[in-house]
Amino acid sequence: MIDAVGLHKAYRLNKHRVRALNGVDLRVEPGEIYGVVGQSGAGKSTLLRSVNLLERPDAGTVTVDDQELTALRGARLRAARRGIGMVHQHFALLSSRTVAGNVGFPLEVAGVDRARRRARVGELLELVGLGDKARAYPSQLSGGQKQRVGIARALASAPKVLLSDEATSALDPATTESILALLGRLRDELGLTILLITHEMDVIKRICDSAAIMENGEFRESGRVLDLIGTPGSLLARSLFPIPEGGGPDTVVVTYPRSFDEPLMSELTRRFDVDANIRGGGVERVAGQSVGRLSVDVRGARRAEALTFLSERGLLVEEAGK
């Protein structure tokens, strides 16, 4: 649905050349929620703005829904942008307009007549659970409500793609949760494709099917979240499951890249007569699966056999002490 190839973008900032994008390739499949994480200044924001050409990349092409946006300018680019919704960190609502006026804005710009606009705005507000707030002004709403208005507005022209620029970063944890749930539901109900950028690992964990870790204008790693977690040395796994650093010569890091029903650790100690001492770790739901990562000291004569057993069962075993 979104295909970006070889994106480069450099800025001049206080006489320094900053490479915001340094050869980024991004592919988002239809119906997927794709999250890009990274520190501020990593280039996430520039990447997101390149997708709807709010920033034109110096090199590379962007194709959304089989239309090459980088080849468009003027009126045709504006028309293409109407097929891509965008949600903003600070909501970006017009303070001079009511909720209904804000949600109807993209329709007004697209020349939709008043009666059809009103009907569509009503639908959209119901969809995001704000049916009773049509006449309120943004200043009368909470942060979560404002973002719901932002989402309703982004969906007004029935886009296939939604871009989310740190949509939950200005919200408290409970509100973040409800907004993420809403995005997930909209993806399911409307078949949306969502590209989001965030600096919160939690967002990736909650709703993303695929993810990329960005640093200095490049993707350090990217792919399906569960695949990444199951990849040796994965930065994403390390960021999602912080575990105690270091460890002794016997320490291994065991990753469960999917849900396991069998009690593997107790089976391990029984069958191979090893001691398994869990130093730390966690189990979380990621992309609908129960995924875990543990730091374990495994000691005993049959240690190597035991580790092989775990690997054969589909766990990822990495020696941490070496």
Add this chain to the structure above:
Amino acid sequence: MIDSALSLASTTEPTGAWNALVAFVRDWPQMWPNLWLATMDTVYMVWWATVFSVLFGLPLGVLLVATDRGGLTPAPAVRAVLGAIVNIGRSLPFIVLMVAVLSLTRFLVGTTLGPTAAIVPLSIGAIPFFARLVETAVREVDREVVEAAHAMGTRKLTIVGKVLLPEALPGLIAGLVMTVVTLISYSAMAGAIGGGGLGDLAIREGYQRFNDHYLWATVILLIVIVQAVQSLGDLVVRRLSRR
């Protein structure tokens, strides 16, 4: 207590200030026709100068923001020229500007005397003033909102009309009020070179013919007018502010 208060009153009552006040009030009906005409001249001058200030100052102010770095249509050269023009207008004291544009006034109006002629220097003085206030108000509009409008495929002119100006409206009205108040003060100065209005009356009758009552009356009327404009403007701004 009462005795002493009475005696205090009776000793202060027949002073010169009291007598002067009584004389001023007695004089008022006789001055009123002149004061009324002068007030109408002032309103006429200020009204038209305000119209021209908005007509030219509003686009100028918007252009100052739009052509700036990071604006809708960045154009550093255009901005530099516009900025320079505005600065020239802003740096001339009004009384100098009035004299400096005399030949332009004669060309446009056919005379340099009277309220209609005064509209020319008043407008030229107020346009850059209002433009700077517009610039400040429009610059206050959240950049993210403008970006959101771009992301929705909005044309630049539509962004100006549907985003920048409505969002900046409270600031624009506040700027307009400030411009009108400044114009009232300028219009009194225009009286100095025969522009008519309350300033003209104050100078001709009050200063040149030593008629203090005219001076006081014009001062009172100017204060009342400015106060009324300011209060009305504040009310409108309060109504419009949704932040």
